[in-house]
Amino acid sequence: MTTSVIAPATHQPSTTAARKGAIDLRQVRKTYGDVVAVDQLDLSIQPGEFVTLLGPSGSGKTTTMMMVAGFEEHTSGSVMIDGVPVDSLPPRERNLGVVFQNYALFPHMSARENVEFALRMRKVPKAESRRRADDALDRVGLSGLGGRKPRQLSGGQQQRVALARALVFNPAALLLDEPMAALDKRLREHMQEEIKTLQKSLGISVLFVTHDQDEAMAMSDRIVVMKDGRIVQSGPPEEVYNHPVTDWVASFLGDTNLIPATVISRDGEEAVVDLAGLGTGRVRDRGAQGERYAVSIRPEHLKFRAGPDGENGGAGELTSSTNLGATIRHRITVGGHSLQLRELSSDAGASGHAVGSAVHVGWDADKAQLLVLEG
């Protein structure tokens, strides 16, 4: 995760000599009375790694971040930063940069004063703190706006100030709590790229909290999916997306086709399953154990076929086609299942199936994932 060439020339290379910013959570648990907010959580963030806690509201992701920051005290377990337990340290001694959901900029201070705050708290001489604050503002593209109050800045600019403020004191790591929630879609995508670029150029570790799976996919080195205070799955974005371990993870990270399956044999890598109404097939397996299983096939991995060739597929009827602009969503009834097939609009002309016509569909074995059906 260290090879990035997209950092623009204006960004300063990381000046910190030794790579730091490892965060370790060991068996961390947080309860409020009888309610368990976070349960026996183990999580390690490597120096320079961008880790996203992804989950719906109430999944414990923000609580986890607050415990790392020191705003919430964990009930049991241990939090370590660069190998040192910080359980008894107040937030101000943890040396972590935090960006809050609505930025929490100090409204009575100018952008520069906001950025300087941490330096003033560290008794940095006035001239130096001003220079470093201006440097930090330059780095986030806000040169010359240091004199403005937060209310005189746009949402995107406020977020840049919040980033500069969290980075100016060379923190061990950056904690971001849904920092893009208040921005509109286009600006959000732009800021995602900027934050990612900035993070790479600084080589700083990031713990990112969001409920937006697109954001998590776009930015993370690793996604940690949380549900009910527990980690459900953790891995690189492609892996979590293509190989979800439960139907819940599969649905949370986007649209999917779930076909109930009976396991015939499995070796931990691959499984042979009986797909009710669709015959037997070979699918990917991650060894997840449960009572009931299903196979997940993303709509974009389901393909039209010219004829009834190969395993992993079947014949059915095209019941509807909806043009979504860039893509077309087809619904196909195959062996009693209604499956979703998504193809690029630019590819659609060639196949040219009419609604109501008989079609053949199928998928590649490595694109079908065996998972556990929850609930």
Added chain:
Amino acid sequence: MATATLERSRPRAGGPSGSAWPRRRRRGGWLLLLAPIVAFDVLFFLTPLGKLVASSFTGGAYARVLADPLVTRSLVNTLTIALTSTVVTVVLGYVIALVLWRSGTVMRVILFAVVLLPFWTGILVKNFAWAVLLQDNGLVNDFLQNIGLTDAPIGLLHNRFAVIVGMVHCLLPYAVFPIFSSLTAIDGRLALAARSLGAGEVSVFRRITLPLSTPGISAAGLLVFIISTGFFITPVVMGGPGDMMIANEIDYYARQLTDFSGAAALAVILTVLVSVIAAVYQRVLKAGGHHETL
């Protein structure tokens, strides 16, 4: 006839999205609804006020009262007592508001009741209660002697100190509520952000909480000062002869000297003085408010 039909058809047309014509009718109707209160105010407030101002300009009243050394003295008393009790009230009120703000639900309800209590108690009751506490053989003096801090009763009543105590007690709610509401308006994440940036409790208070609650402090200061210039009973019950305020002087002119134009002149002087001070105060605040820095 036509208007009557319009009036009647309006509810059926439904909602505020009617044509311009009924809307104009309605605006006229609203003004008409104001008529009773306007008439009442003109009759019972503006007319007497006008008469008072007019009478203050008869018989050289201003020259007469301003030549009276007792008047200048009570004016000085009014300003110094009002200023002192305003400062004490705002400081005490800030502390109480801070505790209220930081306390849990149950504690907050209890504290609110305690703060509101003086609101519901008559000023005479409050002042006499303090007189009982502060008198020579009162609770406070007894306590001081019992613990051996003093040998004889110390004069706690019928002086400037007692007046301030009595006034502050009455004025506290007026300071607590504006300050409390400005504290609750502060985003709680600002303190978290400051702590993550390296601030301790003291720095959070000094650099975040205090500057962001200044609107409440200035509102409380103005409100309390204006109210405190008009105190009348407290100087009588708890003050000494040297603690008379302008309201007492007005009373003296009206009842002892039966010099109504003199009393009117004093009332006008007080009103103008307080208005000028309030205007200057707000001008200064406005000029200073935008330069809040670290």
